[in-house]
Amino acid sequence: MAPVALAFAVLNASGSTGDLGIVLAAHMVPLLAFLLVGGATADRFGRRTVLVAANLGSALTQGGVAALLLTGHYSLPLVAALEFLNGVLAAFTTPALRGIVPQLVDRDRLQQANALLGSMRNATKIFGPSLSGVLVVVVGSGPAIAFDAVTYLVAAGCLTRLSPVGRVDAPRKTTMAADIRDGWTEFRRIRWVWVVSLTFCLINMVQTGTWQILGPELTRELSGEATWGFVLSARGLGLLVMSSLMYRLVVRHLLRLGQLMSALGALPLLVLGAHLHSPWLIAGAFVAGLGSAVAAVGWDTSLQEHVPPHALSRVSSYDDLLSYVAIPIGQLCVGPLAHRFGGFRVTTTAGLVYLVAAVAPLLSGTVRRLPHAPAGHRAPVPAGPAADAAVRPGTPQQPAG
Known part of the structure; x- marks a missing residue:
């Protein structure tokens, strides 16, 4: 609100x-x-x-x-x-x-x-x-x-x-700056975390500004002002529908699925760049919402399953920082780029970059093979040295994002 x-x-x-x-x-x-x-x-x-x-x-x-x-x-x-x-x-x-x-x-x-x-x-x-x-x-x-x-x-x-039943490590006798540095060390150590985080940094850079700034303008040019509201509602509906379905979906490699589905987020940009009219754009936005919901649930779940509990909030903060800092960069760049190359061409390029970036992490075995513990399967919770071993590159592990 x-x-x-x-x-x-x-x-x-x-x-x-x-x-x-x-x-x-x-x-x-x-x-x-x-x-x-x-x-x-x-x-x-x-x-x-x-x-x-x-x-x-x-x-x-x-x-x-x-x-x-x-x-x-x-x-x-x-x-x-x-x-x-x-x-x-x-x-x-x-x-x-x-x-x-x-x-x-x-x-x-x-x-x-x-x-x-x-x-x-x-x-x-x-x-x-x-x-x-x-x-x-x-x-x-x-x-x-x-x-x-x-x-x-x-x-x-x-x-x-x-009433939290788990407990993070007791506060250590270190400074806040030292804790932040330790969080960076943990973030950098877990390969699948920084690989996917960098991917979504790039995605946010090319997608958010393009969608928020060029999206309404180009949609109005093609289909009228009223269409933009329907497009946003369709995307929100897709997010809601898939979030509800994810409650019962059982997969072995949730991060892998999330990365594949996140590629659907490029669809509205590609549809808009292709000068397609409102029915296609609304449908593309709905499908993009479906994919984004899977990616979000997969990323949060992967982080919570595989990042050591005592460092989870710090690792999450580095992930969030990478995501947020890319947004104003994209917003500042999209206007001059559209003026130079044209709005539809910039939108198409952003969609292609988004698509490639979304699937690129799957080239990493640590992303593809990261396991998920679905309901009914009680995998041991990683802790201490065991958790470190669980997320080293080359071992079957899981993603975030």
Whole structure:
């Protein structure tokens, strides 16, 4: 809900797209800057504690933004500062969320847990923006953001009721910087992790900016403005459908399947670049959503099954950092490239790069052979030296992404 409500709030209060750009950047920059600190903090101090604190903090920051809007005291410096703090808190949330799941469910149920989480996330992507738009029209942006703040309080209350059964290593007598360096060592050591992470860094660079910036423009040119909304809804529906199916899907090599299915994400770009009209584009977006859902569940499950528990949040934070930092690079480059070579040609090229990058990790045996422990099959949980051996190149192991 928040992005829609915040965008209209800033535009209505200031009348300036420049203000909106500053507010969005104020959120993204600290998210990138503090991700590694967030991962190290989650591994050191406990993931439930970090999640509760981050959600309480987010309730305060979003509540502050809502108060400014409801009282008619909009101020760009104040809103940007609150969104900066919100971005910092988000940097602590993401690694802790991925790290806490193995502490809540058995290893052979991780895929099902991630499928359920994915289903809920994808449902909110479909209904959240629509609900936010209705609230903005009916009662205004301020109440919509206030409602968003309340949801953080509800989340914090739910998180306090979690009872993690696993336990990460006790905090060590090292500095935070040393923990971050150790996380980098672990990330670099596990070959299939950095291979797939680099792949998705490239994919995000060529896909996100192209899809977000050229997608609406080219779709309007081919099929009209209304089509873009149907395209986004179709992709969201594909994500939701496949996330639900992943709850029951049983495969031996989940990472391999995820990489193969992720290649479907290139389809909408290729359809758009080929000047095909709305039925093809909507169908392509739906199929892309199916593939992206498999890739997401496969990656999270693989990380949780094969990365040593004491380093899971830190390894996840390096993966997230690579993914996020590529997005603004692509967004900045796509405009000049489209001006120089044409939007349709850039979109086609981005789709081809996406396709090749998605399947390239399968050239690595550590990615192809990484095993998965489906429900009903209780594989031993790697720990300590055994875990190190489990993920060395050349041994049958599993992927992330």
